Amino acid sequence: MPLLDVRDLSVVFQQGGKPFTAVDGVSFTVEPGQAVGLVGESGCGKSVTSLAIMGLLPRRGNKVTGEVLFDDTDLLRLRPQDLRDRRGRDIGMIFQDPLSSLNPVIPLGLQVAEVLERHQGKKRQEALREARKLLDAVGIPDPTRRLKEFPHQLSGGMRQRALIAIALACKPRLLIADEPTTALDVTIQAQILTLLKELVDESGTALIMITHDLGVVAGLCDTVNVLYAGKVVERAARHELFAAARHPYTHGLLQSVPRLDAGRGGRLHQIRGSVNDNIPWPDGCAFAPRCDRVIDACIGETVPLEPTFRGGALRCTNPVPQEVPA
Amino acid sequence: MTRPGGLSTLAEHKRRRIDELTARTAQAGGVSLIRDAGRRLLRNPTAIVGATIILLFLVIAIFAPLVAPHDPVQRFPELTQDLTVDHIPGPTAGHPLGSDPLGRDFASRMVYGARQTLFVGVLATMIGLLIGVLLGAIAGAVGGWVDVLIMRFTDVMLALPSLLLAITLVALARESTQWTVIMAVAIVNVPIFARLLRGSMLAQRESDHVLAARALGVKRRDVVTRHMLPNSLTAVIVQATLTFAVAILDAAALSFLGLGDPDINRAEWGLMLGVDGVRYFEVRPELAYFPALAIILVALGFTLLGESMREALDPKNRR
């Protein structure tokens, strides 16, 4: 039985003018201890998906439908206070910008300790001792001193480590990381990813890694879901995806990653246009206006997400042909 | 190897780059932001309500002789004959709001009051704005000890609550006329405008488009007049709209304290409320209600418009 089973999740924003579908029938599963990637350009709905799972979308101005089964409990139908009991205890979350995600006027120690107080009923002193251990575990030097410090006194990498400590404080079974390295320097990015991998492997925590960076996915994830315009367009095991991406969008993404072995002068592949390009047809593939392999069938009818024989799934009428191994 | 005309091509290139940059910055920070803000303003009901109130009073002020039933300073025998300290005649035929304490037509005085009140408010705001903007621009553009001196000066003025400063200024002038009231209320707002403009110019001095213009060798005077001032002025206009409301409230308060215009013929709401309105409050409260209502409405109109302008110009609220 999967730990998390997202079924037909949709999020429609309805503020002011016409409704906007940010997430459109997304389904995927996460097995215990598994690392799953949600990949796509900004605006593809990957962050909204994660916030919907956590129940963190603003209460007004949007409509969430579908099911989010965690341990067979539908999180979308839980009472708010019951959901609060699970957040931070069963599911932890890390955000993109560690500076703005930490409260500037509260000492770091309390920001870690308050999770323990809330979910494990620890008293302040005990929680702070535990917080010190957690900071130590995520590689923050001199944790005793850091407990009393404030976010602005820490470096970017330290802040993200602190956020990880907060998210993992109660040993949750699922960790959602929303672009955890985007706001960091490249050298720090690698450290944070290594740390995440170690912690996840060690504790058996399942991971949803949300990123636009295929490099991050390559190092961390077992399974990858590629999202485009609120829909899953391709799902595959990591090796499958990197070896033989079938969807033209995934293919394009892989081609646009700069490679050290590509040789000088070789041009990087570009995907035409942007994700904001309007789709002039109600059904049909959202990627069609930017696609090199577009055919009539892409525009006329709804393209379903169909299972592939390797256990993945694909939403495309004219996929990239599989290369025959040379 | 130097090509003939190399210099001129360079200059040409530079000028083209500058024009391009000006166009783009105007788009980024200036014109398009303002156009955007204007569009948002037109869709904002708060702004519409504010503007409508202001427009309504403006029309009344301009066409006062056509709107008012009578001359505002003429005393009417049919009103004066009933007039005592304990009795001021209410509405009668021909005098829809009755009499004022001197037997003049109260309705006509209310109508002409729009003229005088807007006059005092606009003038006080404009004078304060002009002096403040001038000081702020000098401080922001010149910098150095001039800046320090001007800012210290505004500090001193800001060390007193604004109404208290206005009271002091009128008191120091020894005798009050309409002009001392206008000048006192105007001077009170000078430090606000000066600091606003200077702050906005300093912020821009570090901004990308001004740095770029500098780097391209645009003359300092041109950077100030073409790039910095126009952007700062939007903030000033918003502040002026809000200041107007405060100006007429301050003028009314000065009248109440006996520091207002001593001319008994002047029909101005602040005077009407602050002098006769409160003096005869127990005899005929309408003498206070009507000018107070008018002042509240006008102040509200300008506050609504000013607040929605500020909101519309806030880049946080774009789109």
Added chain:
Amino acid sequence: MLRVVSRRLVQLAITLFALMTLVFFWLRSLPGGPVDALLGERATPQTRELLTKALGYDQPIWVQYGRFLKNVLTGNFGNSIRTGEPVIDVISRSFPATAELAIAAIILAVGLGVPLGYVAARHRGRVLDNATIIVTLIGISVPIFFLGYLLKGWLTQGVHLFPPSGRITTGLDNTEVTGFFVLDGLLTREFDASADALWHLVLPAVTLATIPLAIIIRITRASVLDVLDEDYIRTADAKGLRNPTVRRRHVLRNALLPVVTIIGLQTGALLAGAVLTEKVYNWGGLGTLITDSISGSRDYPVLQALILLAAVVFILVNLVVDLSYAVIDPRVRVR
């Protein structure tokens, strides 16, 4: 921390010095000078000359200026022209009345303003929020002396809910200790006097509190809305913290930062509002003193001292604001 305080005190001294200098030279630049101001224009040349000599106005201006500075530094502001008493005595007699009124007003404004602004923000866009916005906008557009007369007319005339004017019922035998009548009653166990003084305090305090209250509500509302949009509130929610914890620990503390600044500014501005309020309710504090010193012939020595006092209060209040900022916001502490 100490550096901030000492820098602010130096700044206070400079500002006061500049203010005194401005007032001094302005008074002497008036047509006829201060003597005319004292005697009016119809005085005989003889009296004029006598007074000029007596006040030392026949000496060079810089000698006068030096003496003026020395007097101010030693707390000697001269005598009131109206009553002939030392200015210091006149002011210290009126001070407690205004302080009592101002403290009551600021307690009202902060005590009601912060919760109301917070509640409005939590109900963003709904009826309660919109009603709050409209009421506060009207609140800052009302001439407060008119509001004072309105409250007086409605609540003291027909229905006699509150006394119309004064600080305490005349004839009531109350002992003055601090000059704060409510406090005095408690100290001397004359509880009836205390209650009576409190009763007299209600309407003036409400009148004086109106504008700061409206402004504090608006700032609190805007500030809470800003904070609710912050990423760290999302983090707090992601931790599963209970709603009250999120509000108290994460929302309020951050939202109060801009509110503290406004409270400081409004406290300073209360003195101006007190001039109007005290006149309406015949309160007999510093505000009344200002009105009395400017009506008819002007009592410049008193006025001058009052201006300096207002500036001192305003700057000290802002110093307190800066210090409390350092307590709430750790980012300021480091700077």
